Amino acid sequence: MKQEFRRKHILKLLDKNEVVSIQELVSQCSISEITARRDLTLLEKQGLLKRTHGGATRNYSTTEMIGFDTNALDHQMQKINLCNLASTLIEDNDTIYMDCGTTVFYLARFLPKFKNIRVITNSLPIVLELLPYPNIVVNLIGGELDNSLKAFYGSMTESLMARYKADKAFIGTGGISLANGLSSNSEKSALVTLKMAEAASKVYLLCDSSKIEKDSYFNFSGLSLIETIITDNEISQERIDLYKEKNINILTT
Amino acid sequence: MKQEFRRKHILKLLDKNEVVSIQELVSQCSISEITARRDLTLLEKQGLLKRTHGGATRNYSTTEMIGFDTNALDHQMQKINLCNLASTLIEDNDTIYMDCGTTVFYLARFLPKFKNIRVITNSLPIVLELLPYPNIVVNLIGGELDNSLKAFYGSMTESLMARYKADKAFIGTGGISLANGLSSNSEKSALVTLKMAEAASKVYLLCDSSKIEKDSYFNFSGLSLIETIITDNEISQERIDLYKEKNINILTT
DNA sequence: ACAAAAATAATCATATTCTATCAATTAATA
DNA sequence: TATTAATTGATAGAATATGATTATTTTTGT
Numbered sequence A, B: 001m002k003q004e005f006r007r008k009h010i011l012k013l014l015d016k017n018e019v020v021s022i023q024e025l026v027s028q029c030s031i032s033e034i035t036a037r038r039d040l041t042l043l044e045k046q047g048l049l050k051r052t053h054g055g056a057t058r059n060y061s062t063t064e065m066i067g068f069d070t071n072a073l074d075h076q077m078q079k080i081n082l083c084n085l086a087s088t089l090i091e092d093n094d095t096i097y098m099d100c101g102t103t104v105f106y107l108a109r110f111l112p113k114f115k116n117i118r119v120i121t122n123s124l125p126i127v128l129e130l131l132p133y134p135n136i137v138v139n140l141i142g143g144e145l146d147n148s149l150k151a152f153y154g155s156m157t158e159s160l161m162a163r164y165k166a167d168k169a170f171i172g173t174g175g176i177s178l179a180n181g182l183s184s185n186s187e188k189s190a191l192v193t194l195k196m197a198e199a200a201s202k203v204y205l206l207c208d209s210s211k212i213e214k215d216s217y218f219n220f221s222g223l224s225l226i227e228t229i230i231t232d233n234e235i236s237q238e239r240i241d242l243y244k245e246k247n248i249n250i251l252t253t
Numbered sequence C: 001a002c003a004a005a006a007a008t009a010a011t012c013a014t015a016t017t018c019t020a021t022c023a024a025t026t027a028a029t030a
Numbered sequence D: 001t002a003t004t005a006a007t008t009g010a011t012a013g014a015a016t017a018t019g020a021t022t023a024t025t026t027t028t029g030t
Helices: A003-017 A022-029 A033-045 A076-087 A102-110 A124-130 A155-161 A187-198 A237-245 B003-017 B022-029 B033-045 B070-087 B102-110 B124-130 B155-161 B187-198 B237-245
Strands: A019-021 A049-052 A055-058 A095-098 A117-121 A136-140 A143-146 A151-153 A166-171 A175-177 A181-184 A200-206 A218-221 A228-231 A249-252 B019-021 B049-052 B055-058 B095-098 B117-121 B136-140 B143-146 B151-153 B166-171 B175-177 B181-184 B200-206 B218-221 B228-231 B249-252
Touching (some): A003 A055, A019 A022, A033 A055, A076 A228, A095 A102, A102 A166, A117 A124, A124 B124, A187 A200, A187 A218, A237 A249, B003 B019, B003 B022, B003 B055, B003 B218, B033 B049, B033 B055, B070 B102, B070 B200, B070 B228, B095 B102, B102 B124, B102 B166, B117 B124, B124 B136, B143 B155, B151 B187, B155 B187, B181 B187, B187 B200
Parallel strands (some): A095 A117, A117 A136, A166 A200, A200 A228, A228 A249, B095 B117, B095 B166, B117 B136, B166 B200, B228 B249
Antiparallel strands (some): A049 A055, A143 A151, A143 B136, A175 A181, A181 A218, B019 B055, B049 B055, B143 B151
8 A cells, every 4th residue: 555545544544443453554554563653753743643552542632613602512421322322323324314402412522433424514513513524515505604603504505405315313402391392592593404304305303402391482382393312320210101102212321 | 649648647547546656657648657647746846746656646736635735835825815806806796706715815815894895605614614603694505525635526416416506605716827728636626617607797716816817627618717817926927918819817915 | 751663754766757969760852 | 861859778786675684572361
């Protein structure tokens, strides 16, 4: 394997696996250990990875979250955990819709390990997060940019959603209740969420437990839109059972 | 294989494969190693690729990518100056197309002073640059993300362009010549540029003088596509006159 | 804390690629 | 056709990349 191609290959491996070992490189690229080491130290000098004993890891400094405001940090750990859980529902070769909003955003962090994933989204932060990973194909649904929500909306966005079909949709919401279904604080983001759900075979709602049995002002869908809710563990068994009666499965972290 | 065809072939290979080796060229073009090397060094001098040991890789800095590499700094001031000049062609309430690529990118920096501007683009860096300004409405044309070029391409992108009409288009190019018109190093970015120009009433080409009377491998349009070239002052009066004979006006910084 | 195992760094030898020079071939022009 | 210019190829010495060996450092398990 040629030098330059080899180094690109190393970076590609890191995109997929977070870490890479010298031994992997030796067998995959048919090179000696010393050459693998030399490659890694060189790439480290360029700031493209971080050396460890026996291999290297991704350089995380470049993957800081860009775009959201500080109040987006509420419930951050809960959101990260439930996204970790949600990622177990994803398989190699899936095409998935990802809604805008902070909750679904963290799911992007768990995608690089998969093979051949296609992500369809209208969220700018998700696009930026996935930019470094060539193994993930990103389709952005364009439209008019909303500066504060950092996502694209409008009739163009909505009509395009119908044209992109996906295996799974991971959507967010302002609130959900047995009585009223799904509701949102923003009309335009609700309409996009709806289109997304309609264009996917399976629909998963990602929301922390504080949003369950809460209503926002704009009701945009009944409960039948979704099949599964992924949330944190601060939810009572009674509630889980009540939703189960309506044929909605709840997964908790 | 004829010389000129051979060099275009090299660029075509790089457009597809990112890297190319001397040995590939030797076998594919039936030439000696030294000739392959000479071709590569020549193309490097024209800024069309980057030499490596044993071959070459794509050169992003001069073509499309916002990487802010060190060698991109040479032309940076020229580009900023010509974008400053280009901004004088913009008026309040305009709707403008902005092409992807480093040259046009800097134009974004001169937009906040205008009132009620609408920008249509497929370039991610431009969207990020304009994000903080509520007086600028940004329409992103989505599609499939190219990780290295940081812009959106594909048939969806192209077909959407026809639906967004604009007053002015500011486009970039890999090269322009009286003999062959406009040409590019990347087929897919060329097709997007073409659609953009066709959807706008007035078309302005932004390019530094090093690109004038240079051809890249993929010819995508005749000279009639554009009305005005905005470039730096390192261009001879004779050339300006020759373009004027073809009804193309050249503005210099 | 100590010894065994693994990883690294240093050294040198080998193989590949590069540059420079000059010769041969091809194309262009008078 | 002869002459000139441009392009290509061949060769050798220099530069770079890679691999094998051995000594040193770091990690791991007890």
